[in-house]
Amino acid sequence: MISVASPCSWSSGSTQGPAWRLAGMLAAAGVMHFVAPTFFDRIIPPALPGSARTYTQASGAVALVIAGMLAASPSRRLGATLAAAFFIAVIPAKVQLALNWFGSDESTFAMKVAAIVQFPWQIPLVTEALKARRNASLRGWPAQR
Template identity: 30%
Template sequence: MKHARGAVWATVFGVAGVLHFAQPKPFDGLVPEGLPGSPRFYTNASGVAELVLSAVIAGCTAVDAVQTRSAGSAELAGERRRDASGGVPPTSTAASLLQDWVAPATAGFLLAVWPGNMKMAWDWRRRPLKQRAIAFARVPLQVPMVLSAAKLGR
């Protein structure tokens, strides 16, 4: 499950990051008023953040999958991986990186862009029902997204 979660998040952030540069105008509209600088600055910055998160999540997930697989093969052969103190490490280095750094950064990023979802819901309050429903649904759906991202590497 943890590798599937990593693959999904890497894909989501990769696609979103590319869209920030390919079609920036809709993202500019999500930037709350009152922030210093232009909306495009925030669109570009969040696009870069999403591309970086995508690459790091994909890389760590792939390395963890290989480390997990080779650890499982070694155990089948009667060997056990040991850390420097002679104990068996509970997770791979990549999984530790995901759990300790990438998961909190990803959850934090999703929390940071949440006001943009709220702004979209407010701005779209007079649009047709289907568009309003999408905009309003994005606000509470951010909670399970944050919780899922916080579980990266687990």
């Protein structure tokens, strides 16, 4: 049986809070890859072979799968590990976004600042994923100490 936490486990006081927060964020991001794919298509590095849309859809699907794994206690540890790897794997898209926004006369100053600020944001995402991994039990809910 899959154990699902109560909404109060989203709080920072819960040992599973990091997993739940990442699950929510990844689920939202995954959905956005399908709702607004053009934004994501534009940040696929052009050096990659194949269609940008294929990468956008694959990335969105991966985000949704990882979100589901983080939400279900039996797969939480593996999901957290994959989340950390995923946050590292998308760095080339973050670089491409910065290149696009800095190379465009249409980009506002705020967009250019956001393009730079996003890089350090990957660090807390990775550390939160590693925290979720550490807090996840090898056998499911609750984390064994």
